[in-house]
Amino acid sequence: METLGAIVGITIKSLIFIVGMFLAAAYLTLVERKFAGHVQQRPGPLHVGPHGFLQPIADALKVLTKEDLVPDSADKFLFYLASLLAFVPAIMILAVVPFGEPFEIFGFTIYPYISDVNVGLLLALAFGSISLYGVIFAGWASNSKYPMIGGLRKAAVLIGYEVALGFAIAGPIMQAGTFSLKGIVDAQEGLWFIIPNILAFVVMIFAVLAETGRTPFDVQEAEAELVGGYVTEYSAMKFGLFPLAEWYIATFVLSAITVILFFGGWHPFPFMDGLPISSFVWFMIKLFMVFMFFLWVHWTLPRYRVDQITELAWKVMLPLALANIFIVAIWIMIFG
Amino acid sequence: MELTSLSFWIFSTLAVLSAIGVVFLKNIVYAVLSLISTLIMVSGLFFTMGAELIGALQIIIYAVAIVVFYVLVISTVPEFKGETIDPNYMFVSLPVGFLIFIELAYVSLYGAWKSNVGMFTSEVIKEMGNVKAVASVLFTKYLFPFEVASIILLVAMIGAIIIGKKDHVIEEEASNGSL
Secondary structure: OHHHHHHHHHHHHHHHHHHHHHHHHHHHHHHHHHHHHHHOOOOOOOOOOHHHOOHHHHHHHHHHHOOOOOOOOOOHHHHHHHHHHHHHHHHHHHHOOOOOOOEEEOOEEEOOOOOOOOOHHHHHHHHHHHOHHHHHHHHHHOOOHHHHHHHHHHHHHHHHHHHHHHHHOHHHHHHHOOOOHHHHHHOOOOOOOOOOOHHHHHHHHHHHHHHOOOHHHHHHOOHHHHOOHHHOOOOHHHHHHHHHHHHHHHHHHHHHHHHHHHOOOOOOOOOOOOOOOOHHHHHHHHHHHHHHHHHHHHOOOOOOOHHHHHHHHHHHHHHHHHHHHHHHHHHHHHHO | OOHHHHHHHHHHHHHHHHHHHHHHOOOHHHHHHHHHHHHHHHHHHHHHOOOHHHHHHHHHHHHHHHHHHHHHHHHHOHHHOOOOOOOOOHHHHHHHHHHHHHHHHHHHHHHHHOOOOOOOOHHHHHHHOHHHHHHHHHOOOOHHHHHHHHHHHHHHHHHHHHHHOOHHHHHHHHHOOOO
16 A cells, blocks of 8 residues: 555656646747747747747647658658657656755645655766667658758767766766765755866756757757758657757756756855745746756857867867866865 | 565566567667667666666666667668678577576576675665765775776777778878879
8 A cells, every 4th residue: 555655646746747847848938939039139929829928839739730740661660769769768857856945835845856866967867868869769760861860960969978978067976975966956055066167067068058959069950951850750749749858858957957066956046045035946047047048059159060069079078077077176175 | 565576577577578679679770779678677677676876877878878889880881771680690699698698697696695795785885875885895995906997998999999090091002002
């Protein structure tokens, strides 16, 4: 009976997170389109509902009711599986990301995270990199030239930046002395880890942009060269899942991890300790500032070439991450 | 049934099924997909046994970093693209596979026999966490083998780069006057 209760409890909590993430992702599309509009001095979506507020619902209905085409020569099973393989790992990262400290409402203690495993950061990295298979298999299963090139480009980009990212997160881990995301936030009580880890933060920004395929690194779908990259042959909701997973859910969750690693998680801004704002709200404020930064980069910069991206990963980002480990080690020796 | 034993049976069943798939699927891309599934299920097994560090590293290193290269090679080399391969090598692979199986069986039986004689009982590990337990032994008692292993890997990497480099071939061709 206890087992059943535990399973039901975890299932309900996971469902709340998943459904919440879905709705949030739908409205993140509106945030992105409005923001892009303002960056490029145009109004963005304006006509569906007050000031375009119902646009995501209209988009969802459109994508869900479109005809679902599968190319004749595609590998059907892998073709379907690839869209799920891209989507599910992105949402699985939510299992280890804490969104704030436990708080009490009407006598119930609510934990705003699903689990606090002590290798949380490694798991987030692992789940994040599994979604790579979605892109590669989408490219292969489509049995078509452009998706194939897109998938391989994504693999080349990801291999480079996963390595740099792995070394970049070593700095905060060294300072906190734990892999648990909650433990890392607790260790930033006094000083945020951005202070000695500034190089790692730079690497993290590049790695997140590369992993989520946002603009300076969006060679995998480069619409000017590859039609639509690995999503060329997809239609309807299967098409919708890819950008939903990469551009919104993955960016959102990786922004959360950036905030946790470098910006003190749910600790308030400096000199604002006294304000009556809950930890959850502080976390969301920081999260959206980082998320908006990624949007800002996306809608401002042009695209790198593929060779420039991999060169940047191996010749600039990896040495920077290693230098960061060296600096943090000296910092720990001096300040303890 | 307890939650851990329930998840143990689920993970192990799926791991064995997908391992069978790796051997018997004709399409090589599906075989690799099965391999990924096996590795992830084995990582799930590690989690049910409380070895979270190995479970997470299993996903990062085996299920992603290594198998990605399999997938890249398979999907870029056109001869292998979804075609079956004649089982000519079975006479070599069967005895070698059997030897590896015997070795693994011996090691796991020996491990089960010798379990819990060291200082790391499950209480100690629960107290200090997986990562610290591994690090405290790896970087003190086994530091020398660890460094030797890293040098061997470095040498192997340099060797691979030199073998993979094609410049000298082109230079030789140029000096032979074949151009």
